Amino acid sequence: MAELAALWIVRHGESTANVAASAAERSGAELIDLTHRDADVPLSATGEEQARATARWLAGLPEQQRPDVAVVSPYLRAVRTSELALAGTGVPASRDERLRDRELGILDGLTGHGVARRFPDEAARRQRLGKFYYRPPGGESWTDVALRLRALLGDLRRDHEGRRVLLFGHDALVFLLRYLVEGLTEAELMGLTREHVIANCSxxxxxxxxxxxxxxxxxxxxxxxxxxxxxxxEEDEVHAEPV
Structure with a gap:
């Protein structure tokens, strides 16, 4: 199979929804205080700072190690991260909906506590099926996201053989790319999700x-x-380490 010379994925910078979700989980609230649909969530001020730091990192790479092309989730927080990170690099970027975040259906906007309180049957079904295969009504399972990423990888390998490709996306995509690229098992993938929190702009x-x-x-x-x-x-400082 044709292969890429290099592949990276950068998670978007901290978003206003990340901040709201952390506050809601800490307070025990059932709902996350969201003011935008998921596709339109902007970066926080910290997220923009993180994206600019990523730009400085990219600018410091030797020319032969820099990406040739970027592919970006169409969600605003990823688009804005890519715009700031790629500014002045000349790296061409395109958007691909297969890099969008996992869709949560009826559970969208709920904390873990909120799911348990409002949809106890769904919480029990998720526990029975496991994180990998559970699909919330109206949403996607991790396997659904893996299917669209598998198709994307095939296109990247065909269209950019021998080139260096940089992706901008979301936390679940980072885990699932490891699953697909490295041929991990379900157990190995779920072990990674228990051990790591994917940091903003990691x-x-x-x-x-x-x-x-x-x-x-x-x-x-x-x-x-x-x-x-x-x-x-603060959470990223605790959990994110190079491996």
Whole structure:
């Protein structure tokens, strides 16, 4: 199979919904205080700072290591992250709806406490089926997202063989790209989700080995934020480490 020279995915910078969700979970609220539909959630001021720090990191890469092309989730928080991060680089960027965040259906806008209180049957069904296969009514399972990412990877390999591709997306996509690129099992993938929280503007990347296969170089890495003087969120400081 044709392969890429390198592949990265950057999670979007901190969004206003990330801030609201953290506050709602800490307070025990059932609903997250959201003022936008998911596709239109903007970056917070911290998120914009993180994206600019990512731009400085990209600018500091040797030319032969910089991405040739970028593909971006159409959701505003990812688009804005890409605009700030790619400013002045000349890297061409396109949007692809297959990089959108996982759709939560009737559970959208609810905290974990809210799901348990308002949809106890769904909470029980999720517990029985497991995180990987559970599909909320009107939403997507992790396997649904994996299917669209699998199709995207096939197109990237065909259209950009031998090139370096940078993706901008969402936390679940980072985990699922590891699942697809590295051939992980369900158990291995779920183990990663229990051990790691994907940090805002973290970098996960793979490069082609001597046999042309993509191998993991870095996972959930936010060293560039610290080095460029940007502020990771408190949760990111605790959980995000280079691997």
């Amino acid at each position: 970098v996960t990347g793979w490069s082609a080995d001597a046999d042309g296969r993509l191998t993991l170089d870095t996972f959930n890495d936010i060293r560039h934020l610290r080095q460029q003087g940007a502020r990771p969120t």
